[in-house]
Amino acid sequence: MIHITRRETFNAAHRLFKPEWDDQKNLEVFGKCSNPRWHGHNYVLYVTIKGEVDPATGFLVNLKDLSRIINEFVIEKLDHKNINVEVDFMVGKIASTENLAIGIWEQLEKPVKVLGAELHCVRVDETEKNSVQFYGKNNLKN
Amino acid sequence: MIHITRRETFNAAHRLFKPEWDDQKNLEVFGKCSNPRWHGHNYVLYVTIKGEVDPATGFLVNLKDLSRIINEFVIEKLDHKNINVEVDFMVGKIASTENLAIGIWEQLEKPVKVLGAELHCVRVDETEKNSVQFYGKNNLKN
Amino acid sequence: MIHITRRETFNAAHRLFKPEWDDQKNLEVFGKCSNPRWHGHNYVLYVTIKGEVDPATGFLVNLKDLSRIINEFVIEKLDHKNINVEVDFMVGKIASTENLAIGIWEQLEKPVKVLGAELHCVRVDETEKNSVQFYGKNNLKN
Amino acid sequence: MIHITRRETFNAAHRLFKPEWDDQKNLEVFGKCSNPRWHGHNYVLYVTIKGEVDPATGFLVNLKDLSRIINEFVIEKLDHKNINVEVDFMVGKIASTENLAIGIWEQLEKPVKVLGAELHCVRVDETEKNSVQFYGKNNLKN
């Protein structure tokens, strides 16, 4: 078994807030990340998949195919968008990096299987200092 | 004469658009950067100043002072903000990286002089691929 | 379960040596890292914690809290210090990156629990080429 | 148990192709990576080993020894070489990053054991966007 990691980037706006709280309460919990007029990030996404090397090609999967599904199911939905308002798989959720990583996992799990591999890790870097890694729903239950 | 460069970062939302144009026209000129619901970036700022080394300290200026004025005049105004709506020195301008670099220069030119040095360059990286450098108003006239 | 990684930095002096050996023996074993007049590094620290996402906030823990305990229990003790002489949890140990990573783990294990999460990995980069990862004392016994 | 990672680099030429296919078929499967006149990369190699810290030195292994065997068994064979034609452990294989990571593992597994540690992971970055991680033959069978 081998692991492959593909790096992609997207730029998006978001804010951290709960709609049932007022601005003051959101500010107390989420700090400046709750700014009602939004802020944004250059997110960096690392998608790691795993599986067997195909002896015919020397590939786990063709990286063009991996890049294509990441772009179709994740980047096109997030890049230059407002995560809270415009991203179908994030609407109604708090736009934390944790929820974003879980949401991206849910987008990619099946398409990666169709490629003949298994999704291993979704890592999302929000800033140079903060990063989230999600290893899948089964781990959530353990 | 010696040059010193200080690196700082800020995360902000913006969009590129002209209010006198409709969304369609803005989309044609500015592409996905014109998204009316905003997007955002992890901006990286490099401020370069120049001057003589003070023999008493071995410093051009004390970097704590340089960091303090960059934070007071630039970062606090931009970090976790909406550049188009909330940043006093950008309101009414197109929120391009070019205008942002020029605006940051105007914020820092005098405070750097008060420190006893001269502002040499303001560099703003919007993404890993795009960067603007501004060397001051006198150069604009040349 | 989700993982979060926080990156922090500190600058410190150290040397590698055993006090019971003379300088010549220390030089043979530890090379130039044994220089009795010290050298130093810009250390980069990555602290990874794990646990469940709190549905009320979308957070594993508030990153401000994580940053606060890393600064209180680790960075303030190490930054701009001499590791061999001034750092309480390193005195009497060889100041190797291995021992440093284990020492930082011991500093952080309980405070991370108080935050409601579990310490997963302490990674310390001494240079661009050398890095140590420690996954905890239980692994030491296995 | 502790993990140590050493980073090394090498520059090499390669192409992706199967000798039993003609250029057109190779182009369909491998794209521009099949260019018969070669292309190349600045490969980045991360070798992670694991084991117990030696209380006498504070080291898992002396990093000079680790660096020495990586250079002797891997870098000298690959650096400024043509992977398809000149690298003994890659001749007859497709020069994919997957096969390269597996080949490097096979080169290093025994020498790392001689040092008194265990090889944990070979990571090879072909570009800024593409990376392969190999955790060993036992994992291949699982």
Place this chain on the structure above:
Amino acid sequence: MIHITRRETFNAAHRLFKPEWDDQKNLEVFGKCSNPRWHGHNYVLYVTIKGEVDPATGFLVNLKDLSRIINEFVIEKLDHKNINVEVDFMVGKIASTENLAIGIWEQLEKPVKVLGAELHCVRVDETEKNSVQFYGKNNLKN
């Protein structure tokens, strides 16, 4: 006047040699870079242009246009190619980073003018340690 820098990458094979010298002489002068079976690099290209900001757009030039001409006149010719054999503007020259930077300048000088800006600097990083900057032919004569 403002400066804008665009970063692009390409992967290519090359060797350093003079055809009128034999392999031994080439090895003496160019070292392992003269390997007759080629090696390669992940080149990083930084193109800096300068000019006035257009008040109608806040842009020096539209970065999509700048990226387009860099790709058309440089990247498509170099990426996944053999610099010595396949790149029209390098054939017959020694494939040094110096000559590559000058060659890229000659490719871009006119197209940048058509965009309404002036080419200021072509920087080519061959490895993490080696970089060339070329500021134009007029400087060559000074």
Place this chain on the structure above:
Amino acid sequence: MIHITRRETFNAAHRLFKPEWDDQKNLEVFGKCSNPRWHGHNYVLYVTIKGEVDPATGFLVNLKDLSRIINEFVIEKLDHKNINVEVDFMVGKIASTENLAIGIWEQLEKPVKVLGAELHCVRVDETEKNSVQFYGKNNLKN
């Protein structure tokens, strides 16, 4: 004329202080950088030289020669050393990054001339946030 930049690194200890001041006064001026027990950094050095390309080789200078003189005149003197105590060209000076860059310039100016090029810039990064650039003594007088 073309410019070439070589990147090298060194790890060293230092402190900022004036021997004629007591610890309290040094603390007021230099902050935690004045710690009498030292601290240290992974310094990054960028040496830029300029001159004409030699048509016989395509080189400004052979980079092996440039690397050799940087190592002989700078790195061997600084790496794994205490800058205040052990580095001949820094003893008696305040060990600021400004003075370090000027001192390195003085070490390299003549050897670069012997290679047939001219020293253009010495850049020293002390941390990820702080960098000094020195363009030579003539500029100091202007």
